[in-house]
């Protein structure tokens with residue numbers, strides 16, 4: 001049994017498997033979670049948006065009665081992902097209590113509009129995941145489409161973003177985006193989905209704690225009775241007992257820390273980390289091009305250092321540096337270093353035989 005005082009009651013917990021795989025798995029997971037966590041909704045994906053058509057794409061409509069049965073047996077409300085108007089119809093016929101819009105769907109305004117139209121006049125709670133790309137206005141646009149057809153019970157789910165240099169995450173959290181969302185829409189509940197941010201089990205607790213520290217209003221987490229054998233997202237799922245253990249170990253807060261300067265500093269540090277990772281990655285790519293030039297010059301018998309070209313580089317980069325508000329001292333030190341390294345890279349190719 002869960003300790004209510006530890007697991008905050010005005011906090012939304014949504015948990016369940018990535019995918020409904022069998023009646024037994026759906027019912028067992030529902031039972032184990034509902035006995036150990038104050039679940040607001042039991043989740044399971046029926047139609048799975050997978051990267052490859054060769055992956056398990058969900059049980060589809062066959063899983064509808066399993067979810068219905070899980071609700072009857074546990075008394076917990078049920079939620080699943082809808083991506084088309086047909087999914088919406090089937091879920092409404094099967095008494096789903098809420099629906100979520102997946103990250104790939106939020107990316108596509110045509111799909112969001114189709115789902116919104118199918119829900120006109122039905123005031124069911126909708127949870128909207130952020131789009132896979134870091135585009136806040138696209139996320140907000142999805143909310144507007146549901147608001148326009150009269151839906152009022154809308155929540156957001158932050159599940160991270162697919163960007164370059166996302167390690168150690170599967171989808172980089174880019175916390176500044178959900179924070180900006182919360183700043184613009186303080187009354188829309190904002191949940192965190194640590195499972196799809198992490199893509200593994202080790203980071204789940206840290207990401208969940210961070211979300212709570214930022215004042216988020218709940219967590220959607222994937223749970224499977226035997227995670228290693230899950231048909232989708234095996235690496236990130238945890239057992240119901242592990243969800244309960246994590247939920248009890250988290251520190252809940254009564255106020256949002258987003259106004260706290262330590263938290264603001266951490267967000268700025270995260271941005272610096274991301275930018276430095278990008279800069280280093282680009283420098284690596286630049287040196288690879290230098291090596292290719294070295295190889296070409298070697299084949300053609302051209303000398304490496306060419307004064308005219310170097311002058312041209314200095315002039316154009318100094319102008320770029322100025323518009324980027326970099327000082328001349330910094331820029332010339334940078335150009336000097338990069339030039340030397342580039343010559344070394346080209347020489348390395350020249351002297352290799």
Ligand code: PEP
Pocket residue numbers: 018045049101102103104129159193196
């Ligand atoms: C999911 O919740 O199983 C899912 C597919 O999530 P997302 O849309 O965030 O990738």
Ligand code: MN
Pocket residue numbers: 018019222232233
């Ligand atoms: Mn999943």
